[in-house]
Amino acid sequence: MTEPAAEDGIVTGKIALGPGTIMHGLLRDKVTLLACFFLAILAIVAVCAPWITPHDPMDQNLFMRHKPPMSSSDSGLAHILGTDALGRDLLSRLMMGAQVSLSIGLLGVLVSGTLGVTLGLISGYYRGWLDDIIMRTVDVMLGFPTLLVALFVLFVIGGGYVNLVLVLALTRWMIYARVARGMTLSLREEPFIEGARVIGASDFRIITRHLWPNLFSPVLVLATLEVARLILAESALSFLGFGIQPPSSSWGLEVAGGRSYITTAWWIVTFSGAIIFLTALSLNLIANWLRALADPVQRWRWLSGQTNTLNNPLKNGNDTGTRNTD
Amino acid sequence: MTQGREILIEVDNLSVEFQTMEGVLRAVTNLSYTVSEGETVAILGESGSGKSVSIEALMGIIDAPMGRITGGEIRFRGTDLLNMPAAHRHRINGEHIAMIFQDALAALNPSQTVGTQIGEMFTLHRGIGQREAFRRAIELMDRVRIPAAAARAHSYPHEFSGGMRQRIMIATAIALEPEVLIADEPTTALDVTVQAQIMDLLTELRIERNMGLVLISHDLGVVADVADRVLVMYAGQIMECGPLREVYRAPGHPYSIGLLNSIPNNQAPHERLKPIKGVPPSPVNIPPGCPFHPRCPSAIELCRRVVPTLEVLPGTNRASACHRKLEVLKNAG
């Protein structure tokens, strides 16, 4: 009775974001691919750290203090990155530190992200006085310098893992709230949200089933950047003595330990600092890549490896107009 | 065929392609038509028909490097446009060929007064001073019937209604007295009463200045009002072309017939419309042979394999790209 729509009428020129696209995308951008590998290895190391460290990270040996990289040791395995002030193998310390630093980054983002996105969603959806209160709180809290506030609070309540995660989370939730609120404000006017209301969906359902899934991509990008930020913050706080306390190791602590010996035992500060830097860089690269992938237009440009160099646009763009990158 | 009028634009076997992730997008294939002085040519098509892309090729604004012209020529007064040096090409736009768009608000600069924007045509292209340019802008605004032009020239685009903004865009387009005016869906976003005024204005201007007018539209009614000749496009190709009356009264292509049957027009109320089954193909996936064959009620085996050429129907001024055009014509007429 009704004319059916054609089977094959799938029409769009858009590229859907599927595993195929992601793989294809990664393969085109070697640098981001490298960053992914690096982080993957780091993650594996962090998880398996207690079992795969070449030496016992807690094993102090005052005869072996400040040994340069590739020094031999009693147990046969060389100290690949050297030893610290107490003779402990630096590589092993850094591997244990990976566990600490990465988990703080992830946990911190999880807590601050959940808190921030929830408040942002509520704020943007309901508006009115609730929105005002939440946003004024955001404004006030953003007025404080993050690190100083963290320092002060940690000074008062003491350092340590749990406190550190909480404090870092509480100083960063506002970023997510702003982003979530902004997107919610624009999305809530879209017809498909009205469509959900029209079938009688509750506010909770609209927020969780209709708004949140559309927020996911930008929040993911933000979260990735925030992991980097938190790792850096943790390093700074531990360096200053307010974060992770010895004998646990964190990358920041290692840097602190080597501070006085930069000229004599340069490897401590160098390698600890390098790992922090590389991790943050990798996360930033991946965040950038995720952002490009999430935007359909940019996705196209970026995946076909073409840029906007304009010759005579009327001529065949075949010759010099398009560059084949990488 | 229009006699005694100079041919301004000749599009000859134009083909345009875009590179996409999903493959080659054939936006326009073997398109040919002419536009003469004082005539209105309407390009009629739905989305994906390639009508807008063909105009972008004409204006030289195809989105490179994704898109490129893969064949054919475009000539203005006999001069090849495609191989023209860029600087010279840019002068043709605005001075000889001008264009107005569907969305006037997006096409106008929100931070400049309309008088300045219209005046820019004079200051940039003719080197005329600002004061004189502004004065001429007011004259133009008067011509396109914007009330209280002198005062309103100092206003900003957002302070005008949709219809008024279209008039401003028209004023800018005709400022340098172009020989060809291209209107890409100029009234789609406007109310019916305003639409009528704008189309009247365009026709008036065309007659007054003996311009060639190219109208891109999907609206059969608007085309019927103003066009002299019609090109029906589908999936980047011409299906049928010819004088307006003939194409509408006795269409020679199943697609044209289907289109005319799709619109509610003097059927008995609630009598079922006869839509064309299926949907227009994605330009990345144009069916082989005649692109319309999957949806065509008259399709035969030949249509699946061989692309029909645009051929003149004997004894008429029309051409149709259909293997069965003679039968189609007989049945419809």
Added chain:
Amino acid sequence: MPDNNPASEPLLEVQDLRKYYSHPGSLFSEHQQVRAVDGVSFKLYAGQTLGLVGESGCGKSTVARTIMRLTQATGGSVRFSGQEILELNRRQLRYLRRHVQMVFQDPYSSLSPRQTVRQIICEPWEVQPDIVAPVDRERRFADLLDQVGLPQTSAGRYPHEFSGGQRQRIGIARALAMEPKVIICDEPVSALDVSVQAQIINLLEDVQTMTGAAFLFIAHDLSVVKHISDKIAVMYLGKIVEFGAAGDVYAQPSHPYTQALLSAAPVPDPDFQRRRIVLQGDVPSPLDPPSGCRFRTRCWMAQDICESEEPAILSHPGTMSHTACHYAGAYQDLMSQP
């Protein structure tokens, strides 16, 4: 108030519906009101289609949204099967949603981009579980896909994989999932290609035949409205200016605005000679509508009485529809004016 079918009870009865928006005053102007809908009344019967026509800013979409309780009415009454719906609280609103549904204009933004077709169409049953028992849902879902002409393989796909016309079918299927008695169509085909419009119009007519639902069909395309509607109401600046059977209003429009509107509509017939009525001026600002008859500032027949007295919508002798004009019926004389 115009009545169209005295034999049965109206399914939807709208009386003097009003929606005003507050325009906050600034340093230079006082607090003002935009009277988007200013006293609209009509009745809708089962199996019938009422077309609501007008240009942008006339308030037709606002009427739809107010009835759907997407926005709060300022005054008036809307009754569904005798039940007043403007005052329903949130819980009671679900009762309304069950029976009054909506199809939206833009197929590209009216479906949730992250939901599959199955999730979109079946969501109404999760929200209101008593419509269809869980055991029957899969079969009912397959039926709905058939009913709107979508292939069964659509179920797991996402909206962006479909064309505009197909997305509208999805939207219609979702509205049908509620098994409503009234469907409000807000410009359902305006964003579609011509050839696809016809498919969707036919689909809507089929739906009406099969379900017996009443349609409120809002559009600006006059030929489409005429084709699908039984009755038509023409709106201008928040008020209905003419109301009657579709054929009558088109053949013999009695309100000057309707006449102007019809004369402006493009007709796909190259030989049709149009007597175009060109309206003077612009649509007045809804912040400050003209006193008396709102159309008088652009009307070629306007007299003093039009300024002082607002015409009620009445049946005038010599006309076939109800018109809000002091001079309706003077049609014959006036059509000879330039």
